[in-house]
Amino acid sequence: xxxxxxxxxxxxxxxxxxxxxxxxxxxxxxxxxxxxxxxxxxxxxxxxxxxxxxxxxxxxxxxxxxxxxxxxxxxxxxxxxxxxxxxxxxxxxxxxxxxxxxxxxxxxxxxxxxxxxxxxxxxxxxxxxxxxxxxxxxxxxxxxxxxxxxxxxxxxxxxxxxxxxxxxxxxxxxxxxxxxxxxxxxxxxxxxxxxxxxxxxxxxxxxxxxxxxxxxxxxxxxxxxxxxxxxxxxxxxxxxxxxxxxxxxxxxxxxxxxxxxxxxxxxxxxxxxxxxxxxxxxxxxxxxxxxxxxxxxxxxxxxxxxxxxxxxxxxxxxxxxxxxxxxxxxxxxxxxxxxxxxxxxxxxxxxxxxxxxxxxxxxxxxxxxxxxxxxxxxxxxxxxxxxxxxxxxxxxxxxxxxxxx
Ligand code: NAD
Ligand code: MG
Numbered sequence: 260x261x262x263x264x265x266x267x268x269x270x271x272x273x274x275x276x277x278x279x280x281x282x283x284x285x286x287x288x289x290x291x292x293x294x295x296x297x298x299x300x301x302x303x304x305x306x307x308x309x310x311x312x313x314x315x316x317x318x319x320x321x322x323x324x325x326x327x328x329x330x331x332x333x334x335x336x337x338x339x340x341x342x343x344x345x346x347x348x349x350x351x352x353x354x355x356x357x358x359x360x361x362x363x364x365x366x367x368x369x370x371x372x373x374x375x376x377x378x379x380x381x382x383x384x385x386x387x388x389x390x391x392x393x394x395x396x397x398x399x400x401x402x403x404x405x406x407x408x409x410x411x412x413x414x415x416x417x418x419x420x421x422x423x424x425x426x427x428x429x430x431x432x433x434x435x436x437x438x439x440x441x442x443x444x445x446x447x448x449x450x451x452x453x454x455x456x457x458x459x460x461x462x463x464x465x466x467x468x469x470x471x472x473x474x475x476x477x478x479x480x481x482x483x484x485x486x487x488x489x490x491x492x493x494x495x496x497x498x499x500x501x502x503x504x505x506x507x508x509x510x511x512x513x514x515x516x517x518x519x520x521x522x523x524x525x526x527x528x529x530x531x532x533x534x535x536x537x538x539x540x541x542x543x544x545x546x547x548x549x550x551x552x553x554x555x556x557x558x559x560x561x562x563x564x565x566x567x568x569x570x571x572x573x574x575x576x577x578x579x580x581x582x583x584x585x586x587x588x589x590x591x592x593x594x595x596x597x598x599x600x601x602x603x604x605x606x607x608x609x610x611x612x613x614x615x616x617x618x619x620x621x622x623x624x625x626x627x628x629x630x631x632x633x634x635x636x637x638x639x640x641x642x643x644x645x646x647x648x649x650x651x652x653x654x655x656x657x658x659x660x661x662x663x664x
Contacts, residue, residue, distance in 0.1 A: 268545075269297035271354050271384075273375050274366035276301040276308055278476045279389045279415065282537045283364045284315060286545060286553055294545065298354035300367075300375075303327045309334045312342050318359070319343050321350035323371065351375040356382035362545065364415075365390040368478050369601050370643055373397060377636075383408045387544035389415040391495045392601070396594040397639045398498040412499075413544040418444050418492055419499055420540035421518035421531035426500065434506055442496055443520040443528070445512040446571065447472050449483040452513060456575055462614045464607060472515040472535040481604045482578075485617050486571065490582020494593055497586055504586045509579065511569040516558065534558055577618040581625060591642035592630035598646030599624035606654055616659045623659075624649045 270287060274280045280301075287294040298319035301308040305327050312320050312335065320335070320342050322328035328346030335342050345353060355363050355378040363379035364387045365372055372390035377397075379386045381404055388394065394401050405412045414420050422444075427437050434440075450469050451459060468480040475483070482488035493507045515535040522528050533539045534555055542553035573580040578600070585592040603617040612620065627649045633639050653659055 267292070268294050268361045268385075269359050270294050270362045270364065270545075271298040271300075271357070271360045271379070272296065272364045272366065273300050273351065273355065273372065273379075274364075274368065274390070275299035275311055276304040277366055277368060278474065279366035279537060279541070280364070283366065283387075283541050283545075284311060286538050286542045286551075287315070289554055290545075290551055293551070294362075297357070297360045300351055300354065301327075302367075302371075305330045305334070312340055313338070316340065317342055319345055319350075319354045319357075321345045321354055323347060323351060348374060352378040355379040355384070358382075360384055362387065364541075364544075365393065366415075368392070368476055370396055370597060377401070377404060380404045380410050380412070381408055383410050385411045385413065385544075387413050387415050387541070391416055391491050392597050394498055395491050395494045396597050396643060397633065397636065398494070398593060399633060400636055400639065402498055411547075413547055414495075414499055415537070415540045415544050416492060416495060417535070417537065417540050418519040419495060420543055422496065422500065422521060424531045424543070425519075425521040425529035431501060434500075434502060438524045439506075440522045440524050441506050441508050442500070442502060443522060444489065444492060444496060444507055444509050445515070445517050445519050445568075446486060446489040446509055447483065447515045448511045448513055448569075448571070449486065449488075451484055451575075452511065459614050464610065467607070467614060471513070473537070477608055478601070478604050481607060481617070482600070484614070485578040486576035487578035487582060487600055487617075487621075489571070489576075490579045490585075491597070494582060494586045504583060509571050511571050513567055514563065514565075516560075516563060516566055532558060532560075578621060581618065581621050585625065588630050589633075590630045591633045591639060592625070594633065594639045594642040595625060595628050595630060595646040596621065598643040599628075599650045602647050602650035602654070606659075611654065611661060612659045613661050616661075620650055620653060620659050623653055627653075 296315040296317045300321040302323045325346045332344040355375045362385045365376040366389040373393040376393045467484040520530040536555040538553040585596040603620040606612045628645045
């Protein structure tokens with residue numbers, strides 16, 4: 260029943276031109292009586308953001324890159340649109356925290372999403388969190404900001420959305436208190452789940468980005484191939500749901516139909532299932548506690564026939580182990596992990612290093628940069644900068660250049 264949603268919600272979409280951003284606009288476009296686009300943002304994709312402005316007529320469009328903002332402003336001035344164009348971090352923060360915005364979809368990729376997402380949280384918006392890197396980096400500070408502002412934070416990452424749907428309302432009282440044994444975090448295993456390990460040295464960025472079940476942005480696709488994505492998600496689950504690392508178990512499930520599960524002490528396991536399409540968690544986040552149509556086709560379990568599960572192999576996926584170690588280490592270790600991983604993935608996508616070098620570079624930087632207590636945002640941002648600096652220094656040394664394995 261949708262009867263109770265009456266007011267039109269103004270939505271800011273951070274990262275509108277990306278995979279999650281486009282899926283969000285698709286869901287919004289199905290419900291013009293419920294949602295209006297307040298602001299759209301992107302980094303450099305001027306032409307696509309302009310097309311989205313023509314279709315959704317936002318009050319604001321923001322480009323993080325200043326030159327791109329100037330180009331977009333010219334296109335908009337020559338059109339009949341009344342959209343105001345803003346630029347840079349200040350523009351992103353303005354549309355995230357603006358009084359007129361009710362909901363913010365946080366779908367910028369990487370650490371660049373942290374400050375705009377925090378602006379949305381601090382001003383008490385409903386925040387739909389896709390940008391897992393921001394939470395991974397700043398965990399406790401991020402969750403403190405959520406508590407302080409009383410904002411409604413809804414996880415959009417499909418696994419966390421599934422867990423959220425399977426948890427009792429009072430889950431924050433503690434897992435033992437509400438009778439939960441553990442969380443089963445499912446993972447597809449990515450495109451190289453069964454590729455002979457000796458062939459992984461030569462896999463290309465396009466092969467790494469060819470995810471078997473989910474079409475996604477290139478950074479998260481590479482993270483899925485290394486399973487760093489699942490490591491980041493284990494950390495994300497710990498912060499979101501108040502879990503310790505040993506309460507999160509990663510299970511490989513190649514079909515990506517069971518999006519994750521909650522295991523209760525009485526032996527009940529609750530799971531959320533659905534076709535692998537991000538419009539389901541996005542629609543859930545937009546409409547919660549109601550339900551709306553997302554455009555996703557109904558699940559046909561009979562046609563699917565089988566669901567498989569297996570244990571991940573740390574030998575094949577060393578990045579998963581690095582992430583689990585970082586969450587146990589605590590403090591700024593997670594910001595360091597995230598920072599170096601962003602550099603490593605960019606270097607791999609640029610053809611500068613091989614696929615297996617991603618884990619090697621991540622490990623080298625985690626050994627090189629000391630973890631400290633993550634007691635304020637400046638320390639987190641400094642850890643991120645130190646990790647990037649160390650990673651770039653190692654890349655420049657040639658130790659990780661392609662073919663050095
Ligand atoms: P994407 O690469 O397709 O899109 C990224 C968006 O961020 C684009 O709009 C881009 O313009 C913007 N952006 C990039 N760098 C920026 C910067 N420096 N400043 C401001 N904006 C910038 O990525 P995606 O696949 O849509 O993923 C977005 C986020 O959602 C990531 O954190 C990812 O981990 C998470 N996520 C994605 C999926 C998915 O299915 N794609 C699923 C779960 C979680
Ligand atoms: Mg996910």
